[in-house]
Amino acid sequence: MAVTLRDVAKALGVSHTTVSNAYNRPEKLSDQLRLRILGAAEQMGYQGPDPLAAGLVRRQAGALGVLFDEDLAHALTDPAAQLFLQGVARAGQTSALALTLLPGPQAGGDPELAARTALVDGFIVYSVSAGHPGFQAARRRDIPLVVVDEPAPPHGDDWMYLGVDDRGGAAQAAQHLRDLGHRRVAVLVDRLTPGDRRGPVDAARLAATTYQVAGERLAGYRSVLGDTPVIWECGGGAPEHAVPAARALLAGPDRVTAVLAMTDELARGFLRTAETLGYDVPGDVSVIGFDDVPEANRTDPPLTTVRQPLIGKGVRAVEVLTGARSPGERLPATLVTRATTAPPPD
Template structure:
């Protein structure tokens, strides 16, 4: 495994910023400290920051652009996006970088123009479709870019990427329900493609999926459940978007006993609808989310969910751009199931 900047920092007992400064901002360090760092790095086999990422330290605008697929009001209200932004802001502040937030096509503006003209020294692209016009415009600019979550680079391409083990986390959630004895299970997904389509998902619609995170999580669920779960597309990621699906799945002729929601926000919508309809959770219905945002521990009852390192993703994305962290090809951070009080064996 390649030695990283963080390995050097740990070995010397200094911050990763100090090691980065030895390469990129030597005026910040004494000659003695800089030579000590460079000597240790050479002995450990560290080759120095990636040249593409290191280009960011020659910044002129002093700002990073964060590109979303949603409007900014949603990005600043969605708990998962907000945690990610907290991580970006914290790391950006450490590097004296401002943030420029760029909305996606659903904001009604010109995403391509915004990305093409933004006064930034690098881009963090957060969970967008592969054909997102802002993403395509950002890639055409000769400045560093890192993609978080999606789209992952196809084979042979070279943009920097950071994600999580979506497939493995979804499989953990599905296995938990199967081990409890559930067989009638539904999956709620926010979107499979750009747009606001709602309703059950058939084989043709499933094959049309363009969002990588949705595709990976569905693959994880189905690796355990096979083709048996009902899949319902909600047309958005808010709790309100989950309500019609939850109502249909709980009041049909063969109601489900468990729901796998692709986000905690959708899971919260299921819990609210179940309460309105008089279903007990987890006595009548088990629910599992994905993300483990702070609200997940405060639902009634507290939500079983898959925890992903949302804030850490933001920190790591900035560190990759500034050269403080080396991005491994296709890097995916680990996730884990957090079992709380919304899951139990199915009713008799």
Template sequence: MPRSRQPRPRATLASLAAELKISRTTVSNAYNRPDQLSAELRERVLLAAKQRGYPGPDPVARSLRTRRAGAVGLLLTEALSYSFRDPAAMSFLAGLAESCEAAGQGLLLIPAGPARDDAEAAAVVQQAGVDGFVVYSVADDDPYLAAVRERRLPTVICDQPRGVPGVSLIGIDDRAATRTVADHLIDLGHKEIGVLCMRLGHDRCDGVVDRERLHAPKFHVQRERIAGVQDALADAGLDPTSLTVVERSEHTARAGSSAAAQALAANPRITAFVCTTDVLALGALEWARREDVDVPGQLSITGFDGIEEALREGLTTVRQPQEDKGRRAGTLLLSRSDSGVATVETVETQLVAGRTTASPPGSVVEPDIAETA
């Protein structure tokens, strides 16, 4: 019987080097350090490798040898499916990816979700083959952040939490930024203002926020944005405790729509909404159109983030440079991997006065004394 043909053994770095009569280092350099070889020699190595089915040096072996994974881990503690629907998160991701690409680093999205317990969170983070972490906007007591810190790798936090020892931060002054929105509304004559916000804690809570929950939120960003409105009310001689705040556990336009209805049911005197995100504000605008409520004639609505859809709608909002924050987070992380120095960077925001704010109905503008003299 004719002998069966045995498959040709798969080429390895060593066998390829032996066949070409060059060193294994030369083969490796053809992939990892092409500047070390002449163009002709590199082409000869790559052609021989292709003909023999050699895929290149084993990246796992290389990472074990160099103790470098060549990748940055982005920790998003919302479900990845949600993160890819969030315009602000996607802008941040684009900026981070740009900085990683410029540095020749990969980007690993870590599938961290709110349903996992502390042990599962630790396992996910421990298994991530990365050289450092960018943590995107998590709660003060997030278990994934605790697991990241146990890795003792360079880490940069975007937005929240604040004041983590030894960890770099990129963010904005949320309190001051929202204060500009509230001041704008108060200057227009609004006294009854409602706030539509994202979740204040890990638990699912959809409704009017009571004082106890308002003073114990786990999310710095939401806490500070609400405080900015309270500061403006207090300085205008209005009662900050009268502020109607409605929380939503889901960050969608639909959630913003239902929150607007609930806030006005709780306090029909509201003439303006400060929404802590543009997504919620766009939902409030949808509700107003559906209910035939004139914006801004009967109700003023503001947002936060400056996403493209909000700007197209003419929404009064706070624009923050999300893509630049992503780029800066990557730069901070990759530079700190060498220096080991933690830094804090605060980027500027801008109030964009759009078509969704005006004086409340029935307001009277005081005449200028000089004009009546």
């Protein structure tokens, strides 16, 4: 079996990126470390990185695989996923790269087989659970791979990663509500684990969270609001998934006065339901989303939300994969205040 770059990294106790830099970005290493890596690689019989991994310079398939956790209908209709793909396509077009979209377990089928046999020169893994079978199969292939959003690499591992400051963005949203005077707040989360579970979240369910982005955003909200928010798992991120939550959270004398939604689509679903039930936004209940998709500025009233650079994230993912940008970056997430937030009703 041929010696790989990962074999050299493991033998030396350094990261995959460090060994890659010895060949492709020598200016990032000291002369002593680079010579140590090159010497060890020669002794092990490693011939240097595949040109594909050094920037996809000599492609075999001329395509990038984009691996999702959802079905392809979601990838093509969800506004946040659309914008991310737009960025990937924009950067890929510059390099004359086609896109191969690979669905996840939510779509049925065999994602492990799809990732193992896809004719691609590299993978962009978009927001999947760590146990996603397609992700594990893609990692076993000796071709470039970058993970976007999640799973972030655990300590001791070194897959290329690009993320967003989800915790910081969520904390900004929560602080905005706190400054307005809200105390009865709910959080709408799409999913904490794979599946379509719906309903209030207790401590045991919260501890079982496997989606890291959801965990980070919850940590951001709770860093400001403590354990007081009601957390409601919606079983998905589309507007219709927010309807049962809205009906439950707006019922009774102790109804919530503000909602933090983990996606703009959930926020839009909550807005529609609140209006149907006769509640005024923001007079009766304030709503904050996350993503800042174009539809967020078209809701009535326009949605306060947390903006992340969705198109830019797609562009950067391709740049990381092709070696034009270093991995490990966390992009900013910034609160955008519009018309769906106000002080709580008296």
